[in-house]
Amino acid sequence: MNNEIIEWMREHHITEVECILPDMTGVARGKIVPRDKFISDPEMRLPEAVLIQTVTGDYPDDSYLDVTDPDMVLFPDASTLRFVPWAADPTAQMIYECTRSDGTPVDVSPRNVLKRVLSLFDQHDWEPVVAPEMEFYLLSPNPDPDIPLAPPIGRTGRAEFGRRSYSIDAVNEFDPLFEDIYDYCHAQNLEVDTLIHEIGTAQMEINFLHGNAVALADQVFLFKRTVREAAFRHNMYATFMAKPMENEPGSAMHIHQSIIDRNTGKNIFTNPDGSPSEHFFHFIGGLQTYLPHAMPLFAPFVNSFRRLSRYTAAPTNVQWGYDNRTVAFRVPHSSPQARRVENRVPGVDANPYIAMAATLACGYLGMINKIPASEPCQSDAYELPFQFPHGSEEALIRLRECPELAEVLGPRFVRMYVALKEKEFSEYFRVISPWERKFLLLHV
Known part of the structure; x- marks a missing residue:
């Protein structure tokens, strides 16, 4: 973990971190973790299916989904570190990069789609x-x-x-x-x-x-x-x-x-x-x-x-x-x-x-x-x-x-x-x- 991020979190008395990523609808998905856990292990795993939920929380037909329901390997983008100013306790948020286990980008991640075009x-x-x-x-x-x-x-x-x-x-x-x-x-x-x-x-x-x-x-x-x-x-x-x-x-x-x-x-x-x-x-x-x-x-x-x-x-x-x-x-x-x-x-x-x-x-x-x-x-x-x-x-x-x-x-x-x-x-x-x-x- 970047030492500057650790120092920033300690200086601002951050107690927890919202680890988020946008799904196809634009909804923030992810996990909220204690600061110390985030510092010791910032990597996160979530099913790839998290990205492809309908606005009602449902999924496309099974024929379009990977039958093994694989996890993504998620890493925080340090440039996205920010406060959550409306939180009751000092809270940070970071947007995560979506990759596969082999390190390649997850192609259905909206953020990766934009990066592909760029x-x-x-x-x-x-x-x-x-x-x-x-x-x-x-x-x-x-x-x-x-x-x-x-x-x-x-x-x-x-x-x-x-x-x-x-x-x-x-x-x-x-x-x-x-x-x-x-x-x-x-x-x-x-x-x-x-x-x-x-x-x-x-x-x-x-x-x-x-x-x-x-x-x-x-x-x-x-x-x-x-x-x-x-x-x-x-x-x-x-x-x-x-x-x-x-x-x-x-x-x-x-x-x-x-x-x-x-x-x-x-x-x-x-x-x-x-x-x-x-x-x-x-x-x-x-x-x-x-x-x-x-x-x-x-x-x-x-x-x-x-x-x-x-x-x-x-x-x-x-x-x-x-x-x-x-x-x-x-x-x-x-x-x-x-x-x-x-x-x-x-x-x-x-x-x-x-x-x-x-x-x-x-x-x-x-x-x-x-x-x-x-x-x-x-x-x-x-x-x-x-x-x-x-x-x-x-x-x-x-x-x-x-x-x-x-x-x-x-x-x-x-x-x-x-x-x-x-x-x-x-x-x-x-x-x-x-x-x-x-x-x-x-x-x-």
């Missing part, structure tokens, strides 16, 4: 730079899933109503909560930046500073836990569902992305004269070509597709444009060196490792195969034809039948991911909804 960029001395934007809703506590969600009570004693987009006063309604969120983020070295009130009632957005894709995915993974825990402290819920309320907009995880040449330190999306490069247009061409096939990675649940409608301020096709928020791939105004592409398709419910791997994979395939982009859209893209799958079932078929994406992301990962989501979809389909009981029970 290794392809490494072969060209390219360094992707990403910056996610996280939208979420604050809610009144709602322990009964049959009762519709409602906004929480603010400092005025009233629940928010109407649309308060970009309102400073509306954000200030929840000042004590956001002070805790920023304090918790600071304690964990989560590099959050701007806070704004989004379009929906009690819908917020917090942006991250740009950086390395794995580091940012780690931060988003921890950020979701952080916001939920802070909200609990203030008698609220925070949700990262893509579409939690029927009459409110959905929540996205917009991902800004650019590519740096490691040899020159320059943005490869920009030519020496400051104009957009071929790499820039090919990256967009790859997104336009492959994103419809990768949709289950950006819209992982049945609920996710409720957000992707022209009536919910979300993209509906693969158009791109300059400073156009109605398109899927927006190019914000910036200096030539900061030229980037914002993917506005991912829902905030997506696993951040998988979503970042998928968007970079689409762009990579575009650059490698020199796929041309369409002309930029200069109108309202919401009025143009819908180009995405029309739900989970169609989306999974398209992902299964795209060998190019499977090759980049990993064939076994894609096969297991599709199987997991098919199981999840079948579980959902068995549930009879209130709508069906309301309109069909006595009328058909």
Whole structure:
């Protein structure tokens, strides 16, 4: 064990360590161990099946699982050492690397999938730079899933109503909560930046500073836990569902992305004269070509597709444009060196490792195969034809039948991911909804 880590734990009187890893849904799995046990033996073992649970805790059909149910060998990533600021006793947390007994990476680990994609960029001395934007809703506590969600009570004693987009006063309604969120983020070295009130009632957005894709995915993974825990402290819920309320907009995880040449330190999306490069247009061409096939990675649940409608301020096709928020791939105004592409398709419910791997994979395939982009859209893209799958079932078929994406992301990962989501979809389909009981029970 790294002596600096041991000293840090002793200096801060750490009593236990949360040893965690993200599963395919983005849930934190792992073990909590006493500090002294962690120091003496930081290695951990968990079944590989831990990674491939549905959101309900079930598993794909047995035919997709290893019949021996093998363990993974897990090692802590020292760069992820952080406090757990909401814990009652001094507690640390570390994200673990997933390997097999022979030392090879576990190919269905979301963190390893992202690393696999980044290794392809490494072969060209390219360094992707990403910056996610996280939208979420604050809610009144709602322990009964049959009762519709409602906004929480603010400092005025009233629940928010109407649309308060970009309102400073509306954000200030929840000042004590956001002070805790920023304090918790600071304690964990989560590099959050701007806070704004989004379009929906009690819908917020917090942006991250740009950086390395794995580091940012780690931060988003921890950020979701952080916001939920802070909200609990203030008698609220925070949700990262893509579409939690029927009459409110959905929540996205917009991902800004650019590519740096490691040899020159320059943005490869920009030519020496400051104009957009071929790499820039090919990256967009790859997104336009492959994103419809990768949709289950950006819209992982049945609920996710409720957000992707022209009536919910979300993209509906693969158009791109300059400073156009109605398109899927927006190019914000910036200096030539900061030229980037914002993917506005991912829902905030997506696993951040998988979503970042998928968007970079689409762009990579575009650059490698020199796929041309369409002309930029200069109108309202919401009025143009819908180009995405029309739900989970169609989306999974398209992902299964795209060998190019499977090759980049990993064939076994894609096969297991599709199987997991098919199981999840079948579980959902068995549930009879209130709508069906309301309109069909006595009328058909």
